[in-house]
């Protein structure tokens with residue numbers, strides 16, 4: 001085969017093969033390439049400025065790994081220039097197929113990145129014969145390049161939530177765009193300073209002003225930060241977070257009853273935690289029967305469960321007055337119940353009334369934050385070792401953009 005054939009098969013625009021070496025024993029193919037004479041465009045890799053041939057400082061060679069050819073591992077030795085850029089000093093030229101300093105061609109990185117979308121890092125590492133850490137680094141660069149090409153839509157509604165990443169990293173704050181359904185930022189911890197950093201480092205004052213609503217939990221550090229940075233933002237308390245607090249109250253009643261009761265009754269309460277935290281409409285006949293049996297024996301648990309169920313109907317109201325009326329009635333009926341966990345919940349709701357009623361003024365999409373949370377958790381379950389938050393964030397964004405799991409999740413909900 002002639003070098004022109006090798007050039008055609010390699011298909012690197014602007015480059016030709018001038019030497020090749022095949023080792024049948026080691027199953028390797030090595031190609032030496034340099035620019036075609038017609039290809040004169042020289043670009044500084046740092047600033048992207050176009051430079052003339054006079055700027056060539058020196059010639060060097062770089063060896064990189066390309067896509068395999070049949071059974072052969074392919075290495076390409078590229079001849080490239082170091083250029084004297086008036087802006088940046090001596091820098092290496094920009095070459096389409098060399099996206100980073102790492103020894104891989106762009107299309108090789110693309111293949112690895114694409115493989116990482118449907119398989120775990122460990123599986124991809126085995127397939128390409130690379131260490132897992134290298135695969136992660138390639139995948140991260142692949143995602144960064146993808147993200148860089150995407151438009152940045154105006155942020156109108158945001159969600160802010162915390163997610164627990166395990167014992168070491170602990171809590172991470174996640175900011176999401178409720179309109180696109182994508183997570184857009186992550187920061188360690190869940191303090192006011194954490195969210196401050198997002199507004200200060202990621203957004204201009206102008207972009208902060210355009211945020212019209214934020215969907216959050218009743219968590220002071222976040223709401224303080226939002227009030228400080230986004231003058232036109234309405235804070236809306238997320239239904240799912242409020243219901244989480246209601247579930248905690250039910251759980252507290254369950255635990256209290258569990259310890260109070262002895263013998264047979266204790267056995268009935270035991271192991272019903274999950275059932276008590278489920279919505280009635282999501283349970284089948286057998287499970288409803290189990291709960292009914294429990295409620296026959298324990299009125300207090302029945303009350304707690306009914307209170308939780310009725311609270312979830314609060315968001316069916318679209319008029320502020322009607323919503324307020326319903327909430328007041330709900331709080332009123334607690335008076336005779338002697339359920340301290342619910343008294344505390346009622347106080348909490350009363351103290352955050354404005355943000356609950358705000359839902360009538362701005363109908364934010366409630367499910368988004370939960371879906372993003374679930375996506376992140378499924379990534380963490382499969383991936384492990386997301387020490388790099390940026391990697392986790394891009395992975396989750398890609399997941400939403402490619403839509404796969406996100407739609408599956410919406411269908412399941």
Ligand SMILES: [Zn+2]
Pocket residue numbers: 044045046047048049085086087088089091
């Ligand atoms: Zn430059």
